[in-house]
Amino acid sequence: MIRTVVKPVNRNISISLPEDFVGKQVEVIAFTIEEANKSTEIKDDVKTHFASEKVLSKDWLTPGEDLAWQDL
Template identity: 40%
Template structure:
């Protein structure tokens, strides 16, 4: 595997393919490094970031809470 970071000086970029890669499928990725850092920070969310996101009605909230109680009570049952 070959990995390198370049700073292009114009819109054209030429790469040299090693002889051992000839005839093989290769993957070429092109992205700006600073864009990748932005995407990584978006992925790092805490569970508290989702608080209140369901926008449930009172009835839906009650049904969900009852379901959760039932599921948790099943944990105490002997199998």
């Protein structure tokens, strides 16, 4: 993986790739640093709880978990 930061002087950007990249599919993503910092900023901690709930429920909502907690 290659990661670099550039500051273009016009609308064109040129990149050089290593030889072993030739002939392979390469994904290039362009965004501003300010845009990246803004998207990772969380203004409301509650949003994190809701986002985590769906992922964690895959582990929590199982017959094995129900069995482990049945005596409580």
